[in-house]
Amino acid sequence: MTRILIADDHTIVRKGLKQILSEGMKNVEFGESANASETLTLVKKKFDLLILDLSMPGRSGLDLLKDVKIQSPKLPILVLSMYPEDQYALRVIKAGAMGYLTKDSAPEELVNAVTKILNGGNYISDALSGQLITMVQRPQLGEGYEQLSDREFQVLKLIASGKTVSEIGEALSLSVKTVSTYRARILEKLNLTSNSELTRYAMQNKLVE
DSSP: OEEEEEEOSOHHHHHHHHHHHHHHSSSEEEEEESSHHHHHHHTTSOOSEEEEOSOOTTSOHHHHHHHHHHHSTTSOEEEEESSOHHHHHHHHHHTTOSEEEETTSOHHHHHHHHHHHHTTOOBOOHHHHHHHHHHHHOSSOOSGGGGSOHHHHHHHHHHHTTOOHHHHHHHHTOOHHHHHHHHHHHHHHHTOOSHHHHHHHHHHTTSOO
């Protein structure tokens, strides 16, 4: 029996994933979690795979991914997210995920990704494969938002979404001073001078809607 933990805060998404995988695979048993705390509790049990959403309540998806890898380093993780590959895929793979899929992927692609990871492989799309090759061949960090650390990237997206420094601090469990420091680093790295410029930059690069 294959045991898969689905971590997503939307009940309808979890139900849909279970239906797709049940129809495409045999002998599958599921666990479900709706937030970071539940996920960290359940991964202590014996699961063969974690399907993880990046937008989980209680902790950012990237932070939760890193926590899971520390707590259960041998547990394979497939990240399933609403965010485009070019924004997060390389980051989650560097953090230890075995694959990345967007939520608009075809059902058969999900089954294929899960099957491949359960068999000990990794799953990335052809587009992402090209990005990985480029990253390996390029000696320096990427330009633009690619050069930001994971935390800086999170802060960038939250500022561009209209969150205040206090709200960002609360969301990421950081002090206001620390958030302000990240903001200053982001502006310096991207050669920007204000939140309005930062927001415009994020919108131009489709980092926020």
